[in-house]
Each structure stands twice: as C-alpha cells, then as structure tokens.
Amino acid sequence: xxxxxxxxxxxxxxxxxLSERISDMEGxxxxxxxxxxxxxAIEREDEEVLERLEKEALDEIRAIEAALQRMDADTYxxxxxxxxxxxxxxxxxxxxxxxxxxxxQ
Ligand SMILES: [Zn+2]
Numbered sequence: 082x083x084x085x086x087x088x089x090x091x092x093x094x095x096x097x098x099l100s101e102r103i104s105d106m107e108g109x110x111x112x113x114x115x116x117x118x119x120x121x122a123i124e125r126e127d128e129e130v131l132e133r134l135e136k137e138a139l140d141e142i143r144a145i146e147a148a149l150q151r152m153d154a155d156t157y158x159x160x161x162x163x164x165x166x167x168x169x170x171x172x173x174x175x176x177x178x179x180x181x182x183x184x185x186q
Pocket of ligand 1: 160161162163164165180181182183184185
C-alpha cells in the first residue's frame with residue numbers, strides 16, 4: 082500500500098512549484114517588446130517556447146488538481162477507465178495518473 086499522505090504532499094508541492102513557474106512565465110510574456118526588429122523576432126520565438134511550456138504546466142496542474150480531488154473522494158489509485166487499481170509503480174512515476182497503463186494506451 083502506498084503512502085497517500087506523502088503522495089499528497091508531493092503533489093501539493095509540485096502544484097505550488099508549477100503555479101509559481103506559470104506566474105513567472107506570464108510576467109515574462111507580458112513584457113514589452115523591444116523596438117529593435119531583430120530582437121523582436123527573437124523575443125517572439127522565446128514567447129512561443131514559453132507559451133508551450135506554460136500550456137504543459139497548466140495541463141500538469143489540472144491533472145494534479147484532479148488527483149487531489151480523487152484523494153479527497155477516496156478514489157485515488159483507481160483507474161477512471163476500467164475501475165481497476167492503478168499499478169503502484171505507475172503511480173510512483175506519475176502520481177497524478179488517472180488511468181491504468183492499459184487504459185492510457
Ligand atoms: Zn484501466
């Protein structure tokens with residue numbers, strides 16, 4: 082049996098770190114563009130990378146929030162696809178996994 086309290090703390094820490102990272106990225110994205118045209122091109126490329134990273138972070142945050150809700154509802158570790166228990170090894174690697182390896186494929 083895995084330690085839910087520990088996993089919950091881990092998820093909450095990760096959630097906090099991601100939220101901070103997102104607000105940093107949003108701050109960077111809101112910065113004024115430089116007046117120099119070639120610098121602007123670089124800035125736009127950076128922004129595309131930032132936006133992609135931000136989207137990934139947001140997806141992870143949503144997955145973490147869903148996992149925390151499942152913990153509160155006592156359904157954490159149960160596959161939302163087939164209802165079987167999710168393998169503990171999978172949950173160790175991906176603590177916010179909502180589906181077992183078979184359903185996720
Ligand atoms: Zn399943």
